[in-house]
Amino acid sequence: MSAVPGLKEDCEELLGAFQQADTVRFERFAELWRERRFHTVFHGRMRALERNKLTKKTLELAQQYFLPPYSFQIRVGALYLLYGLYNAQLCQPKQKIRIALKDWPEIQKFQQDLLDSQHYDAAYIFRRLRLARAFHFTAMPKLLTYRTKKKIEENYFKEEFKDPSNRVNSLITNDVLEELMNIHDHYQKMKCVISADKSQPDKALSLIKDDFVVNLKDITLEHQEWQQNRMKLFQNAKETDKTENKKKEGALLESEGSERANALARIKYKSYSAVVEASKSRRHRQVQLESSEAGSSCGKSPSRSEKSRRRRQPARRIGEIQVAKETVTRHIGMPIITEENSDE
């Protein structure tokens, strides 16, 4: 289906504002909604057939933001957005929100997360939607149509809405650490049992570092702190970057130079870290300044080999709030460039 022009930008703008607001409360979302008078998105003189089609497409677009891999805050924002759009639509009978069967367990997990972290307003909204029979339970998420498309639209995720790269996180979870701890203890006990002195294992049997699990936790904690620092620095860089951009808008030559520098730095970075690279929309931003602390902290991390870099999953209850907090910060892609490069 061809997209509704302008709708994606509007939704992303609203969700972006919600993300900036750094909260998941419905009242805040409602304020943002009212500011933009978002319910008017269905206005405009059109007959019933066109209105049905438009509403279907709108709900389909909003529904995409409700599913992973978007971050928790964006998903809550999408839930509110769906609620708003569903109630603001002018079709009679109302068009429904399509949820595929494969996505349903994730949504239920999401609801459970909401209840666990006591975001009762979001859970209430979800329940209201269920009670209003707003969902169609389908086999496939997108309704197929048979028109030859002029161009194939690629579904492009807005980078900022995604969680920062969680690959290490999904590898070393809380469960994994617990199991490691258990196995480690068991191993120690076994060693004690078979050695002569029952209270501690033989010296000959010490083949691994005893405090290896504790070290693991420490290292993941360090990694987490490092990522946070980087994000903060990048945010600062972006803010000053914005003001500088206004002064130097016509500098095309410089942008070319910095693009090449960008590419070089990006290649260098790829070999060091596993962070996802910047989306294409960032290219126009000229990142010109650098800060020495950033450079040194970047220098520190690659020295530790990536294999030993682990990420510690914080404890469950605190983790929820922390996760919600972390997703507010911007996603890092663009590396910091030193000034010598951009002068080339």
Place this chain on the structure above:
Amino acid sequence: SIDTLMSSEKEEDPDVIPEDSSLLTLRIRKKVLERREETIIVDRACRQETLTYEMESHATGKRPDNPTDLTEEGELLLTLNIFYPVIFQKHKDHKPFQTVLVLGSQKLTELRDSISCVSDLQIGGEFSSQPDQAPEHISKDLYKSAFFYFEGIFYNDKRYPECRDLSRTIIEWSESHDRGYENLQSVKMEDYVFNDLTLKIGFPYLYCHQGNCEHIIIITDIRLIHHDDCLDRNLYPLLIKKHWLCTRKCFVCKMYTARWVTYGDSLAPQDPCFFCDVCFRMLHYDAEGNKLGEFLAYPYVDPGIFN
């Protein structure tokens, strides 16, 4: 109380786009609407649009009179696109299709009965000498065999003794040499309901009838039945979208749909030529009913007859 946070405080006309909208969508839409106002003289729904809308929505929310006809909870609703066989050249790029909603618990034979194809109505035979004796038997009554092909299994219609197994030829062909199609089977259509089938969404399947009239069937959607759908079993399979085909009119009066086609007609300006019943008789037969001139005449059923 949460609801009121969403809606506007003052009464608004949903047709009017506000001037100072912050939404990009509305700004674009406003431009489109303004351009439309400039170019279109009368902005009203045309016949096709009314038909499409009516077909889509005429059955929503319907409830049966008889409670035993109510669909069950947890019933599946399939949306099928049934494509017409290509008749016209211009259809080769966008093949026209009709969309049918089917319940999961319905038999395949019910779907078969609901598919209306123009080839079912053809009357075979040349009737220039005896135009009044064009028989009433349409092809649908004469050739009753049909089959569906889903996922390697042919479902043949065997309800009547005249029905033959059309898929036998295909199965024999595939078994004669190792052609890479394993295990094609042939079963009876009336024993199966849609819930028994394994289906792929978006994958083309086949419906064949009249021996050689083939339709492609594609399943576009499977979902659970919903409170707002039509819950009357008797209305399913439900047609919700049909392609509008222009009918060929009589060459003489240009008013009525053609019912006869003539070949090699010395009285007609083109070969073949279409006539409605009245004009046909007036031109080709005198007052006593004698045939005038040389021609071959066949009864013609226009594909647009289902409009």
